[in-house]
Amino acid sequence: MEQNNTNQTPFLKVEDLVVEYTSEGQVIHAVNGVSFQLEKGRTLALVGETGAGKTSIAKSIMRILPDPPAKIKGGKIYLDEEDVLCISEAEMQKLRGQKVSMIFQDPMTALNPVKRVGDQIAEVIRQHNRVTKAEAFDRACEMLKTVGISEDRANEYPHQFSGGMKQRVVIAMALACSPELLLADEPTTALDVTIQAQVLEMINRLKAEFNTAMIMITHDLGVVAEVSDEVAVIYAGQVIEYGAVESIFDRPSHPYTQGLFGSLPDLGKDVDRLSPIYGLPPDPTNLPKGCSFQPRCPYATKECNMQPVKMKEIEKGHYSRCCKNNDLEVS
Amino acid sequence: MGKYIVKRLFWMIPVILGVTVLIFTIMFFVPGDPVAIMLGSNASPDEIAQARELLGLNKSYLERLLNYVSGVVFRFDLGTSYQYGTQVTADLLERFPRTVMLALCSMLIAVAFGIPLGVTAATHQDSLSDRVSMLIAMFGVSIPAFWLAQMLVLLFSLKLGWLPSYGIGGIKYYILPAISNSFAGLAGIARQTRSSVLECIRADYVTTAKAKGLSGRKVLMGHILPNSLIPIVTYAGSRFSMMLGGAIVIENVFSIPGVGTYMVQAINYRDYGAVQGSVIFCAISFSIIMLLVDLIYAYIDPRIKAQYEGKRRRKKDNG
Numbered sequence A: 001m002e003q004n005n006t007n008q009t010p011f012l013k014v015e016d017l018v019v020e021y022t023s024e025g026q027v028i029h030a031v032n033g034v035s036f037q038l039e040k041g042r043t044l045a046l047v048g049e050t051g052a053g054k055t056s057i058a059k060s061i062m063r064i065l066p067d068p069p070a071k072i073k074g075g076k077i078y079l080d081e082e083d084v085l086c087i088s089e090a091e092m093q094k095l096r097g098q099k100v101s102m103i104f105q106d107p108m109t110a111l112n113p114v115k116r117v118g119d120q121i122a123e124v125i126r127q128h129n130r131v132t133k134a135e136a137f138d139r140a141c142e143m144l145k146t147v148g149i150s151e152d153r154a155n156e157y158p159h160q161f162s163g164g165m166k167q168r169v170v171i172a173m174a175l176a177c178s179p180e181l182l183l184a185d186e187p188t189t190a191l192d193v194t195i196q197a198q199v200l201e202m203i204n205r206l207k208a209e210f211n212t213a214m215i216m217i218t219h220d221l222g223v224v225a226e227v228s229d230e231v232a233v234i235y236a237g238q239v240i241e242y243g244a245v246e247s248i249f250d251r252p253s254h255p256y257t258q259g260l261f262g263s264l265p266d267l268g269k270d271v272d273r274l275s276p277i278y279g280l281p282p283d284p285t286n287l288p289k290g291c292s293f294q295p296r297c298p299y300a301t302k303e304c305n306m307q308p309v310k311m312k313e314i315e316k317g318h319y320s321r322c323c324k325n326n327d328l329e330v331s
Numbered sequence B: 001m002g003k004y005i006v007k008r009l010f011w012m013i014p015v016i017l018g019v020t021v022l023i024f025t026i027m028f029f030v031p032g033d034p035v036a037i038m039l040g041s042n043a044s045p046d047e048i049a050q051a052r053e054l055l056g057l058n059k060s061y062l063e064r065l066l067n068y069v070s071g072v073v074f075r076f077d078l079g080t081s082y083q084y085g086t087q088v089t090a091d092l093l094e095r096f097p098r099t100v101m102l103a104l105c106s107m108l109i110a111v112a113f114g115i116p117l118g119v120t121a122a123t124h125q126d127s128l129s130d131r132v133s134m135l136i137a138m139f140g141v142s143i144p145a146f147w148l149a150q151m152l153v154l155l156f157s158l159k160l161g162w163l164p165s166y167g168i169g170g171i172k173y174y175i176l177p178a179i180s181n182s183f184a185g186l187a188g189i190a191r192q193t194r195s196s197v198l199e200c201i202r203a204d205y206v207t208t209a210k211a212k213g214l215s216g217r218k219v220l221m222g223h224i225l226p227n228s229l230i231p232i233v234t235y236a237g238s239r240f241s242m243m244l245g246g247a248i249v250i251e252n253v254f255s256i257p258g259v260g261t262y263m264v265q266a267i268n269y270r271d272y273g274a275v276q277g278s279v280i281f282c283a284i285s286f287s288i289i290m291l292l293v294d295l296i297y298a299y300i301d302p303r304i305k306a307q308y309e310g311k312r313r314r315k316k317d318n319g
Helices: A054-062 A089-095 A117-128 A133-146 A163-175 A193-210 A221-227 A245-250 A255-262 B002-029 B034-039 B045-055 B061-075 B088-123 B128-142 B145-159 B172-201 B204-211 B216-244 B248-253 B259-268 B272-300 B302-318
Strands: A012-023 A026-038 A043-047 A070-079 A100-103 A181-185 A213-218 A230-235 A238-244 A312-315 A318-320
Touching (some): A012 A054, A026 A070, A026 A230, A026 A238, A043 A054, A043 A221, A117 A133, A117 A163, A133 A163, A163 A193, A221 A245, B002 B272, B034 B045, B088 B128, B088 B172, B088 B216, B088 B259, B088 B272, B128 B172, B145 B172, B172 B216, B216 B272, B272 B302
Parallel strands (some): A043 A230, A181 A213
Antiparallel strands (some): A012 A070, A230 A238, A312 A318
């Protein structure tokens, strides 16, 4: 992005990331030129529908996309001025779990069912620190305590834990080596609401404790408001709106973002129906030539489908990818 | 866990009883007079009648059945060979170690080569090494063991003179039989390994393991393989128990006096007593191996162990 021309390079900088999946000869354009950056201690929320490419972006940063079918076709990812897409697999292994770690979406399947949870956490500690088995296990127990699980359960297996507790174990594992960048892929989606609040609070607390930069992937705008400093709205593998959380929430500019907020139920108003965004996300094997939201956009004109739309700065630090930006009334 | 094992051992009693009754009944109604076979065609009617009386063949079906079953269950007495008049149990126990030895060697070869072959195929899915591994596996399944055995004998015994071509003795005598006996199992294990590793390789916990920064080898050994072992153990277990019933073809080709040759001989001479005894013997060893396989399950998968123990706990609660 063309913002922030300060001398200091940001902690994480993603530039023009392109990810494609190949399936039965068809090319699926999952991520199409995504750019953003993130400072230490800050949280960026990636918001978007299922299939918008959010998880692919996070997995690209970790370089754990399943290859085949996925392939990073282009772009650069700088972490502390180091291009993680260019370094060797062995160097990448040193970063994973240590400098960057990820909280996975589905706690039910993210843990190895035949390994004790304590050992699973200790494994990542041993991988990156010179400690004995016993020391690593002790630290794993401490991590469990940090996430609110009694340490005498470290010898149990994942099937003996509830969903919320498994998610905490996953979080404990991700935070075990105090990562500098944490990728949280819908950490609360699989949980019920009361546990969600607890988990979010815990993530916020731990983040503050370790001064971790975080990318929070979610489609829950409530979660965004709670944890993030900046927001990138992802649609069909592109950032279509980007800015500080306040400006996005107060002055959403892109019709899609407006639609997202419009489809939230408002407790203060007496309405019979929610107002959804009509239509479906575009087929990722065959994206529209121009604006990818244009087929569903209530303001679309012919001009929208002519050529790819560029990001425009509509106010300081607030960007939007819509060719109608000038004439759209910001509601 | 201990209680589970005891329970399973008790469960073997009805299984053995059922098999015994079934086999005895079938053999009882099979036409042909064992005594006539025993004494040959020159025997006089008097001699035959005397022998029948001696063997207790004139008693009723029920009497003989009860007699036999109680012998099997209480004294592990599998009956008498009509051909030689020897105890089947003693005959089998004498031969069994050789069969076990052959089965163990074959299994060792099959596992030692089958699992790596399958893992290579799975981790390099659709590449050249995958195709080559699966081609080897396909050949392994389709090559008849007796043909392979003869080819091996031709090469290593006749041409090169490195290994003995038949008989028993030291470990040397088991090499060729074990290789030819292991091939089908090796191929099966390789295919089974490939498919179950492929199932696990895309699992979320494998991605988690990679995200920890583990090397590919550690991910494979610590996360993928332990989770894909169950179907492999099932396959290997049933394969092994089949081998314990005697590798009939291989034992004959290499003239190894094991359980397999004993059974074939018994069938050839219509030695009903021996056939009956060895079939029941195989059934028993089969159920013991299956028990072992179940125990291995519990060892590799804590969820299965919890199931075994859970059942016990629930019963305790009720009672």
